[in-house]
Amino acid sequence: MSFESLAGMTLDACQAAFGENVTFTPAVGSPVQASGIFSGISTEIDSATGFPVQVKKPVLGIKLADFPQAPKQGDRFTVRSVTYKVLRVDEDGEGGAQIALAKV
Amino acid sequence: MTHQRKNIRDAIVQILATAGVVPSGHVFSNRLLVVNEELLPVVNVYMVEESSRPSEIGDGPMRRTLTVQLQGVVKSTDEASVDDALDELAEKIEQALAAAPTLSDTVELSTLTGTSMEGDATGDVAVGRLALTYKADYFA
Numbered sequence: 001m002s003f004e005s006l007a008g009m010t011l012d013a014c015q016a017a018f019g020e021n022v023t024f025t026p027a028v029g030s031p032v033q034a035s036g037i038f039s040g041i042s043t044e045i046d047s048a049t050g051f052p053v054q055v056k057k058p059v060l061g062i063k064l065a066d067f068p069q070a071p072k073q074g075d076r077f078t079v080r081s082v083t084y085k086v087l088r089v090d091e092d093g094e095g096g097a098q099i100a101l102a103k104v
Numbered sequence: 105m106t107h108q109r110k111n112i113r114d115a116i117v118q119i120l121a122t123a124g125v126v127p128s129g130h131v132f133s134n135r136l137l138v139v140n141e142e143l144l145p146v147v148n149v150y151m152v153e154e155s156s157r158p159s160e161i162g163d164g165p166m167r168r169t170l171t172v173q174l175q176g177v178v179k180s181t182d183e184a185s186v187d188d189a190l191d192e193l194a195e196k197i198e199q200a201l202a203a204a205p206t207l208s209d210t211v212e213l214s215t216l217t218g219t220s221m222e223g224d225a226t227g228d229v230a231v232g233r234l235a236l237t238y239k240a241d242y243f244a
Binding site: 040043044045047049052053057058084101103 | 134135136137138139140141144148173175177181222224225226227228229230231233235
């Protein structure tokens with residue numbers, strides 16, 4: 001079995017265990033339902049001279065093959081009834097991607 | 105006895121709160137402040153430094169020049185509008201303090217000497233930060 005196949009099986013297992021239903025709405029095209037692993041951890045925006053501001057840093061882990069097209073800036077996701085826009089897409093090179101999201 | 109710097113700080117907070125530059129309860133005076141984005145917009149007032157020189161009339165009060173920083177932080181779901189929000193907040197703060205140049209009679213004169221701005225879009229909302237620096241002359 002190729003490494004790619006193993007990575008794909010791992011992604012499938014992770015999505016099955018931790019994934020939840022999300023709606024992917026590309027800038028061009030119709031919305032589709034898919035699975036994603038959502039994380040909404042908080043982080044601090046710090047300034048050299050100012051006080052820190054705590055913000056949420058929502059990230060969605062996906063298997064790219066589950067989507068008709070790779071998500072990109074301008075696309076949107078709806079997760080837990082909240083609509084987000086895609087800030088950044090970090091592909092892992094193994095068929096998965098971490099999507100940095102921001103509220104619309 | 106309360107140091108005059110506290111009186112000045114309290115006066116600025118009161119002026120900004122009364123002017124409604126940000127929602128009620130969103131003006132702070134805490135250099136160690138940490139805020140959650142849900143509370144934005146906020147303004148935080150704190151002293152940066154102070155220079156002083158002896159009185160020219162014997163044992164009179166020292167002439168002091170205080171550097172005060174007013175940090176305003178705003179948020180927006182539209183990164184392109186952060187600069188507009190910062191400029192709007194800056195205008196409100198500047199107008200409020202220009203209308204009270206003696207800071208409720210706590211200083212001889214206060215003057216805006218500089219402004220800096222920055223933004224950050226790493227979180228789920230875009231955050232803009234504004235720093236207004238004021239010099240305030242007083243005797244104490």
